[in-house]
Amino acid sequence: MSSAAQTNRHTMTVLVNNESGVLARVVGLFSGRGYNIESLTVAEVDPTSHTSRITLVTSGTPHVIEQIEAQLGRLVPVRSVINWTAAKGGIEREMALVKVAGDKRDDAKALAEKAGARTVEATSSSFIFEVTDVPAQLDAFIEQMRGLGLVDVSRTGVAAISRGPEAM
Numbered sequence: 001m002s003s004a005a006q007t008n009r010h011t012m013t014v015l016v017n018n019e020s021g022v023l024a025r026v027v028g029l030f031s032g033r034g035y036n037i038e039s040l041t042v043a044e045v046d047p048t049s050h051t052s053r054i055t056l057v058t059s060g061t062p063h064v065i066e067q068i069e070a071q072l073g074r075l076v077p078v079r080s081v082i083n084w085t086a087a088k089g090g091i092e093r094e095m096a097l098v099k100v101a102g103d104k105r106d107d108a109k110a111l112a113e114k115a116g117a118r119t120v121e122a123t124s125s126s127f128i129f130e131v132t133d134v135p136a137q138l139d140a141f142i143e144q145m146r147g148l149g150l151v152d153v154s155r156t157g158v159a160a161i162s163r164g165p166e167a168m
Contacts, residue, residue, distance in 0.1 A: 005061035009038070010085040011092055011160050012069070015168055017077040018044050018052040026054055026078075029071055035060065039094070039135075041157035051079065053168070055160050057135075082168055084160045091163060094135050095156045098142060101126035102149030111148065115141050126151065 016022045023042055030037050039057035044050075058068065065083065072081045084090030097120070100108040105127060112119065117131035131141055135158060142153055162168060 005063065007059050007061055008065075008085070009057060009059045010065050010083055011055065011057050011090065011158055012072070013082045013084065013090075013160055013168060014054040014056070014072055015045075015079040015081075016052050016054060016075075017079065018050040019077060022052070022077045023054065025075055026056075026072065029075065030058070030068075033067075033071075035064070035068060039155075039157040041159055055158055057158050080168060082162070084162075087162075089163050090160045092134055092158050092160045093132055094138055094158045095130065095132045096138050096142065097154045098129045098131060098145055098150065099126060099152040100129070100145055100149045101151045104148040108145060108148040111141075111144055117141070 014026060016026070027037065027040075035058055037056050037058055040054070042052055042054045045053045058065075060068065065086075069081055069083055072078055082090070084092065098117070109119070109127060112127070112129045112131070115131055115137075116133070117129040119127055120130045121128040131138060133141070138155065142150065
């Protein structure tokens, strides 16, 4: 008797050499095997050692996630790979800019304050809020704003880091 393996969301960080084409190689690994990237952020984190950090969110069965980790680790410019979801030692955050307009602006502002969002622009017809939280909380905040005049959303993608004094 066989049962379908459960698909779960995983956040991974890949420390890479900061050189031309590295991001394309990492993304190519995913697209070439039919894996989806749900979120992707990348930035140089150490100019002296020319190191960049790629944080991505993907979903898959435990077997697929193991394959992704192993294949990422074999890419030449990759220095290390951490699966924060499996390690349970990471902190994840994402930032969103949320624009709200219409006649329920006061309700939107009250909800934003309750969620810890910061007003980055206020006009006579709209607000733009900046909110940082775990992705599920951002999803909930954005969903609540839909009924209050949501006009636009821009999200950064997930950033993750380890707890405690150790580096990646």
